Amino acid sequence: MHTAIFALLPLFLSPATTTSSSTFQTEMLFHHNLLRAEHGSGALIWDDSLEAAAASWAEKCNFMHSQTLGMGENLFCGTNSGWSEEAVCNQWGVRERDLYPYHHAPLSGTGHFTQMVWAGTERVGCAIQWCPDGVKGAWTEPSELVVCNYQPAGNVVGSYEENVVRPCGTRLDGGGRGVGSAVMEEVG
Numbered sequence: 001m002h003t004a005i006f007a008l009l010p011l012f013l014s015p016a017t018t019t020s021s022s023t024f025q026t027e028m029l030f031h032h033n034l035l036r037a038e039h040g041s042g043a044l045i046w047d048d049s050l051e052a053a054a055a056s057w058a059e060k061c062n063f064m065h066s067q068t069l070g071m072g073e074n075l076f077c078g079t080n081s082g083w084s085e086e087a088v089c090n091q092w093g094v095r096e097r098d099l100y101p102y103h104h105a106p107l108s109g110t111g112h113f114t115q116m117v118w119a120g121t122e123r124v125g126c127a128i129q130w131c132p133d134g135v136k137g138a139w140t141e142p143s144e145l146v147v148c149n150y151q152p153a154g155n156v157v158g159s160y161e162e163n164v165v166r167p168c169g170t171r172l173d174g175g176g177r178g179v180g181s182a183v184m185e186e187v188g
Helices: 022-038 048-058 085-092 111-117
Strands: 017-019 072-078 123-131 143-151 183-187
Touching (some): 022 111, 022 123, 048 123, 048 143, 072 111, 085 111
Antiparallel strands (some): 017 123, 072 143, 072 183, 123 143
8 A cells, every 4th residue: 555645746756856847836836826716815926945945855855844934834745656736735735624623723734724825825835855765754665755835934823814714716626636645744
């Protein structure tokens, strides 16, 4: 059985190779902005410096957050290559949206979603890393690690009501097309 901890991109790369392609950037930005539009948040723009920070962190093949002040961060790692950009964003966003309690304080396990739709966030940059020896803290088998960084950071205590609103239009169906299971980490 293949498993994932929020990974993506159907590429098998050479050892310790970080990938950033215009297709990856375009798809990650598109799927972030699709979810944001449903929640009345403005479109994100791609930020090359956030992408570079994500790539630098991802190449460590370690499933823990960078703890960079002022930056939000979502992580995804998977042991197979069946995870598309859409599937990763759906795991972070659509899957968690159904758990989010709009009427009271957020629950643990919804931070990827809230970071993605956080109205005050303006920029995103993501990277994917092939880890042939696995991802420390996640899997021991070959895996892909995806890191997305956000600025300004979301998930600010006391600011959820004005930054995470109910969907305002047609909902996405959700459910990525990835094969395997997933684990995620978020920081805001």
